[in-house]
Amino acid sequence: MLVFKFGGASVKDAKAIRNVSNILNDYKEEKIIVVFSAMGKTTNLLEKINLSIYNKNESEFKQLIKELKAFHSLILNDLFKDSAHPIHQVVESKIQKLYGLFDQLSSENHSLNYSKIVSYGEIISTIIICSYLESKNISAQWLDARSVIITDEKHEDTKILWKETIKSYLKNISDVFLTKNIIITQGFIGKNERNETTTLGREGSDFSAAIFAYCGDAKEVIIWKDVPGMLNADPKYFENTVKLDSISYREALELSYYGASVIHPKTIKPLHNKQIPLYIKSFLNPKEEGTTIQGSKEKDALIPSFIFKHNQILFSIKPKDFSFLVEENLSDIFDRLARVNAKINVMQNSALSFSILLDRKKINLEKILSLFKDDYTIRYNEGLELVTIRHYDQKTVDFVTKGKRNILEQKTRQTIRIVLKPNH
Numbered sequence: 001m002l003v004f005k006f007g008g009a010s011v012k013d014a015k016a017i018r019n020v021s022n023i024l025n026d027y028k029e030e031k032i033i034v035v036f037s038a039m040g041k042t043t044n045l046l047e048k049i050n051l052s053i054y055n056k057n058e059s060e061f062k063q064l065i066k067e068l069k070a071f072h073s074l075i076l077n078d079l080f081k082d083s084a085h086p087i088h089q090v091v092e093s094k095i096q097k098l099y100g101l102f103d104q105l106s107s108e109n110h111s112l113n114y115s116k117i118v119s120y121g122e123i124i125s126t127i128i129i130c131s132y133l134e135s136k137n138i139s140a141q142w143l144d145a146r147s148v149i150i151t152d153e154k155h156e157d158t159k160i161l162w163k164e165t166i167k168s169y170l171k172n173i174s175d176v177f178l179t180k181n182i183i184i185t186q187g188f189i190g191k192n193e194r195n196e197t198t199t200l201g202r203e204g205s206d207f208s209a210a211i212f213a214y215c216g217d218a219k220e221v222i223i224w225k226d227v228p229g230m231l232n233a234d235p236k237y238f239e240n241t242v243k244l245d246s247i248s249y250r251e252a253l254e255l256s257y258y259g260a261s262v263i264h265p266k267t268i269k270p271l272h273n274k275q276i277p278l279y280i281k282s283f284l285n286p287k288e289e290g291t292t293i294q295g296s297k298e299k300d301a302l303i304p305s306f307i308f309k310h311n312q313i314l315f316s317i318k319p320k321d322f323s324f325l326v327e328e329n330l331s332d333i334f335d336r337l338a339r340v341n342a343k344i345n346v347m348q349n350s351a352l353s354f355s356i357l358l359d360r361k362k363i364n365l366e367k368i369l370s371l372f373k374d375d376y377t378i379r380y381n382e383g384l385e386l387v388t389i390r391h392y393d394q395k396t397v398d399f400v401t402k403g404k405r406n407i408l409e410q411k412t413r414q415t416i417r418i419v420l421k422p423n424h
């Protein structure tokens with residue numbers, strides 16, 4: 001059995017979906033679980049819909065639903081020219097259900113509502129794609145991922161309950177392969193033991209693919225992307241990127257942990273645990289080699305890889321009473337940060353000051369300042385960049401720091417991380 005994952009960009013319009021269908025046609029003889037994301041940027045739109053419900057802004061809600069409907073109708077009308085095809089009605093009824101949620105959801109359990117609403121993106125994309133494949137004589141079975149992926153209580157960024165998930169995998173999947181070769185399912189979503197929809201965190205569909213692969217002892221996983229494989233830098237910022245042909249699980253984990261956006265960091269562990277190889281391939285050139293991620297470390301140390309994070313904010317936190325930073329007040333600082341779910345990109349301390357670097361877009365600045373104002377003095381520096389270089393050398397360091405002020409630097413033998421202030 002193989003597991004494929006197609007992200008939002010690979011199903012962003014009718015042409016892209018036809019391309020996915022051609023790729024699947026090339027694997028006709030295989031048993032495959034195919035995990036899909038929502039189409040294009042649908043999840044962002046659904047997050048706005050969720051916010052409009054939270055803010056009780058009905059006119060905005062209606063406008064956003066209209067946008068969602070128009071986007072999917074464009075794709076549907078292109079793929080299914082016959083307006084009497086039942087898929088039009090099926091999608092319409094899903095959108096009507098979503099529409100009804102404005103009056104049904106109380107704004108109390110924000111996180112439960114969030115998962116319920118954003119899951120519509122993946123549900124709608126998979127019913128359209130499955131129906132399209134059938135129309136092309138590719139026999140596929142639609143599967144609700146929530147019947148397999150069982151999570152803990154938390155609704156967002158939730159944890160997998162592995163024992164329960166393996167059990168429901170065996171119950172719900174094995175028989176399907178007796179009659180069908182392809183199972184179409186959703187990434188990103190699961191359910192908890194109270195039968196409520198939960199989500200695995202943004203970009204979590206890669207992780208879903210790894211969960212299915214782990215449970216079914218897959219032969220391999222292919223994540224289909226709009227890039228030729230894992231590159232040593234983001235082609236948006238670098239002209240001369242190099243494809244990493246083959247890297248180890250460990251290297252892939254390090255790169256994704258530091259922020260390489262090609263794969264979600266949680267994807268690697270389940271695959272490593274069962275030694276299932278992961279291939280990153282281009283859906284634009286499906287015959288090309290791509291990147292292989294597997295156990296061997298042989299080729300790891302060859303090329304410097306760069307990961308940039310823009311729009312960073314550096315906080316420096318000092319105890320007001322001039323006390324040393326020791327375990328006690330450090331744990332107090334962590335405790336306060338955990339309360340606002342702050343994700344630290346870099347941290348460093350001196351005798352009197354603790355510095356943390358955070359993504360400016362992911363925090364509420366006022367909240368963080370007020371969180372510390374009783375016992376600490378807190379200062380911040382905005383508009384920074386964080387660059388991480390794996391397998392660095394002086395030449396690459398000089399190249400990325402040129403014309404920028406070095407604010408903070410951390411080095412190990414293999415990785416350097418530098419916080420930079422661009423000179424304007």
Ligand code: ASP
Nearest residue numbers: 037043188202203204205
């Ligand atoms: N659709 C979700 C997102 O945009 C999950 C995913 O695509 O991986 O984050």
